[in-house]
Amino acid sequence: MIKYMFLLFISLLLFVSCNDSSNVKEKVNNPEAMALDTYKPGFGEFMTNVQIHHAKLWFAGKYQNWALADFELNEISETIDAIKKYQQERPETKVLSILNPAMDSVRVSIRQQDQKLFVKSFTDLTNTCNACHQSxxxxxxxxxxxxxxxxxxxxFSVKQKAAR
Structure with a gap:
């Protein structure tokens, strides 16, 4: 009898604890609250993504694959935008605008399809990344x-016209 009472008590406790749907209802009515409970990449994951596209951007420019270079630079920009959206509380996020002039220079070199300018502007971008890390x-x-x-x-040597 005591065994059955204990099982009944545990079952009732589980039922009551699993039956509180007030928090779920709040989240369903508030998509932003739901989004905050979903997976959010860490700052380092975003930076690893930037690092990959930084490397791919270099080889695209080195081989004068301007369509790919444009794509990779846009991927970096999108990742930085995602950092600003999902990691806004981080102090590192507040200094990301330091990259804008260097990225603009890379963008100009790609549009002009100027490899010498690309090498210079990419080097400046890389140095700016390191200055940001220092800061x-x-x-x-x-x-x-x-x-x-x-x-x-x-x-990286395949060349096509940029679609943009």
Missing amino acids: VKFGFNVVKIPDTPPFSNQD
Whole structure:
């Protein structure tokens, strides 16, 4: 009998604790609250994404694949926008605008399809990344112009007109 009472008590406790749907109703009526409870990439994950596109941007420009270079620069911009949206509380986010002039210069070099200007502006972008890292006490994270492509299964030499 005591065993059955204990099982009944546990079952009732589980039922009551699982039956509180007030928080769920609040979230259903508030999509922003639901979004906050979903997975949100960390700052480092966003930066790793930037790093990949930074490397791919270099090889696209090196091989004068301007359509791909334009695409990769836009991927970096989109990731920075996502950082501003999802990591706005981080102090590092507040200094990201330091990248704008360097990214604008890279964009000009791509539009002009000027490889010499691309090399200079990409170098400036890379140096700006490192200056940003220094300013937020992440100077140990040094970015450089890549030596090898990040992926062995991508041909950076294929050239097509930019679709934009």
